[in-house]
Amino acid sequence: MLQLLPILGHVAASTSPSSSVVMDFGCGSGRDIMFLAEEMRAQGVTSWRFYGVDHNKAGMANTIAFAGRRGVHAAYSFVQMDLRKLDAVRGILRKHQNDIKCVFGCRFLHRDLLAVVRDELPVGGVFAWSHFAMPADGRPWTWPHPSKPRDILGRDELVTLFADEFEVLVNVFESDSDHGRPLNQFIAVRRAKRHHTSDKASS
Numbered sequence: 001m002l003q004l005l006p007i008l009g010h011v012a013a014s015t016s017p018s019s020s021v022v023m024d025f026g027c028g029s030g031r032d033i034m035f036l037a038e039e040m041r042a043q044g045v046t047s048w049r050f051y052g053v054d055h056n057k058a059g060m061a062n063t064i065a066f067a068g069r070r071g072v073h074a075a076y077s078f079v080q081m082d083l084r085k086l087d088a089v090r091g092i093l094r095k096h097q098n099d100i101k102c103v104f105g106c107r108f109l110h111r112d113l114l115a116v117v118r119d120e121l122p123v124g125g126v127f128a129w130s131h132f133a134m135p136a137d138g139r140p141w142t143w144p145h146p147s148k149p150r151d152i153l154g155r156d157e158l159v160t161l162f163a164d165e166f167e168v169l170v171n172v173f174e175s176d177s178d179h180g181r182p183l184n185q186f187i188a189v190r191r192a193k194r195h196h197t198s199d200k201a202s203s
Contacts (some may be wrong), residue, residue: 107130131153
């Protein structure tokens with residue numbers, strides 16, 4: 001999130017004040033979206049809306065209470081959604097097509113979801129993702145979690161997925177502070193848009 005914050009600050013400074021939207025897909029406790037909301041408001045960006053999106057039924061009460069404690073309740077909304085339901089994801093992205101400035105997620109991976117976000121994000125929209133990735137030297141994954149290969153990013157997977165129409169701003173690999181697992185920190189902004197066929201993907 002530290003790498004994303006100055007990028008969003010630049011977006012806010014280069015656009016007229018509006019009801020811009022930032023979405024955290026798989027928001028969990030809401031820690032990351034609250035941090036962004038706090039920091040953006042501290043920079044004087046008071047018109048932006050921050051959405052936590054998660055399937056957890058307890059998320060509404062828990063994250064709204066958290067937003068209240070952090071003083072950003074007026075800027076925060078929770079959306080209960082199964083992010084595997086791709087038609088629902090398309091629906092919320094299209095609903096906010098004129099307002100959305102950023103979609104991000106942390107330690108959550110569903111590849112079809114990433115493709116939908118890529119296809120639906122408007123020009124100027126920022127995509128940011130942080131997730132576990134395979135080690136750089138070709139070693140096998142030896143950590144107990146995630147335990148399944150499908151839940152781990154390939155080394156160049158995100159930069160390849162966003163190779164067309166996006167400018168990659170950040171693509172770095174770090175070790176998490178808990179267990180030393182490699183993490184891909186990735187941020188890209190859409191610079192162009194053409195017709196895609198993501199509607200063919202099923203939910």
